[in-house]
Amino acid sequence: MKLYYSPGACSLSPHITLHESGLAFEHIKAPTKTHKLPDGTDYYSINPLGYVPLLELDDGTRLTEGPAIVQYIADQVPEKNLAPANGTVARAQLQGWLNFIATEVHKGFSPLFSPATPAEYKTIAIDKLRARLQWVDGELAGKDYLMGEQFSVADPYLFTVTNWASAVGLDITGLAHLAAFRARVAARPAVQTAMKEEGLRK
Incomplete structure (x- = not known):
């Protein structure tokens, strides 16, 4: 997985959640002021809205919106108890x-x-x-x-x-x-x- 983040922005929340989960991931800086990735890629080509966070799964699926992302992460590791079970x-x-x-x-x-x-x-x-x-x-x-x-x-x-x-x-x-x-x-x-x-x- 890849987490696109901007330092100190709301993307810090899924960044912390990923570390709490123990799941393997790569964090990629996507500054909200420049929208340029470290390799020069225009972040708008990844997220047309231009903001963070964005979580790219191993199959290429991209998730946006922090509250949705952190619940997805939690559901991958139910044994960590980062979120109660769905439907409760x-x-x-x-x-x-x-x-x-x-x-x-x-x-x-x-x-x-x-x-x-x-x-x-x-x-x-x-x-x-x-x-x-x-x-x-x-x-x-x-x-x-x-x-x-x-x-x-x-x-x-x-x-x-x-x-x-x-x-x-x-x-x-x-x-x-x-x-x-x-x-x-x-x-x-x-x-x-x-x-x-x-x-x-x-």
Whole structure:
């Protein structure tokens, strides 16, 4: 398998998940600013939308959208318990978390990275994001991870998007349960390996 990623982008989530899975894969840098691969290939020829992540399977099939990719990875290694079984209430709850992170948190950051976004709107967006993360903080009370004691594919996604907070001026320092969660996830060997491979840690 090949994972196309951009350092620190949302593709860090499947990058971490792949290391958690133990599956063999190659990671290929596809910077979102240049869209040029290390060998000079135009990334748009691989993903016409131009964004990451993209997972190319050994048979050439290409999967896009992080929440779909991480569930596919989890289902290849059910013994790792990265996702509950399909058709269960727990799986629907996991999908609820993935959808919430994608639509309410991840996309909430998008306008904050755009120079074209008016300053007054950025203030509104930051307030909304903080409100969402305050709710998440409450949900994490008494839990190690989003699904409880068991680490799942939703956890690297929340970890990845909350990594962006300081870059956009979103103060999350007072969210104690979220801070403890982030420290717990950051300490995992798979997370440290993925971040080193993306040049985010020495």
